[in-house]
Amino acid sequence: MKDTFLEISHHQTSKLGQSAPGDVFQSIKCDDGRVVSVLSDGLGSGIKAGVLATLTATMAARCVAADIPLRRVAEFVMRSLPVCSERKISYATFSLIDVAPGGRVRVVEYDNPPYVLLRAGTLMEPLKSELRLPRGKGGAKGDAVLRLSSFVAKPGDRIVLYSDGVTQSGMGTKSYPLGWGDVAVQDYVRDLVASSTEGLSARELAKSLVREAVTKDGWAPKDDITCGVAYWRHPRRLLVLTGPPVSRERDKEMTRVFASFDGRRVIAGGTTANIVARETGGKISVDLKDLDPEIPPSSSLPGADLVTEGILTLARVASLLESDQDDPSPRRNAAHRLLELMLDSDVIQFVVGTRINEAHQDPTMPVELEIRRNVVKRIAAALEAKHLKETRVSYI
Amino acid sequence: MRTEIKVVICAGTACHVMGGSELFLVKDRLDESIRGLVSIEGIPCLDLCRRSAPDRRPGGSAPYALVDGVPVERADLDSLAAAITARAIELEG
16 A cells, blocks of 8 residues: 555534534544544434434444454443433434554454445455344343444545435435435445546545435435445645745745645745745745735745744634534635645655744733644644644644 | 736735735725725745844834835834825825
8 A cells, every 4th residue: 555645534514403412423543553533323313312422432442452352342342331221221322433554454343334435436345254143231132233244445445334314315205205315325436436537535525425414404404414424535735835834944944845846835924935035036926915914915826835924823723623613603714725625635744943033022912822833732732643644744 | 007916915924924914905004095996915034033133132023014115114004004004195195
């Protein structure tokens, strides 16, 4: 799996009227390079379902990451779930994928719609073995059936996990009396990927599938709708140049890194942009269309995909990345555009200039201007932990 | 007679936090007779805050703007509009 990057992303929406989702999608990167992702759907909807699903997803992911055998993991999960006071059963479904660095994938499914494996435009049907387990105390009747499968991923493969909110969307309507259905969903995924000219990212695929299911439900989701996607793709690279180099002699070196970079390029910082413009002979123009009271406007410069102000914009990106909520504001300022570029990339390289701007050290400045290095560290940490991106930070 | 007054507004960090973002709206403050003569541009950083004299507080004179190349320090909507108006009168005279 040389030169492929595993992009994992998800999208979800709650049942109409519920403030919290009852489905959970979680991913963790283990120290040994494995990646474990779980989609869990709690019984019912809202907070109670959210608790069940979070418990299930967290336990399953942590246990598998700690190399505990699958049977034990399933037993743990079923024994620990609290019993629903109304239905007298304890229940949350889950689908778990465990990806080893070499591309060996193990999948465990428990009562979720079957996962989709899409390889070279074809829907694959991996062989699945069954594992039967007695349910925990107070559980429903009969054994719980887990389905296990395993394969080696190839570059370009996609795994799509989704909750039953997707397959049952539209249920009861004239067009889909029994819901969208497994087969139709799988066909939709295949056709969507086939019809996109550029490689459809995991993030876009998850979003599109959820949106389509919400549409089938008449824009009033009748259940939590969640989709998680893993995609082995050729890595998209992003360079973020921020801050002037410690000495002027290194301006040329920084510009060379910029000019020779294979991927998309961002400059975050006014002085940095001026240096690159001076060295490359390009002309910067500030875009006065997206004026925003909080974040300075972005600019354009030949060769750069985005030019923004430095520390304020980066600090906003860091706090957007760290917050769990989607930013509700409809505004799309320079920070949002930088964030979009980062989330749409797999490998993000930061080149951080270490010269200090004395003007920023004035204690009478009305906002706290953080040290550039710290902000970049926060962004890199959040990208790694929350979005499973690969980041590199170097100083100049 | 020249027909254009070029106003360049700094969009750098120090100028922005000192209130520079509102300067982009300066045209609204101008007399209609001059408004048409003025072109507004932004620049990522004028680099003036760093160059302020050592006896002054660093960045203390931000935000900055240039009116036909002449810096306006501690600019706000009123002072920048006044500087532009003065320049217009100067050009007419």
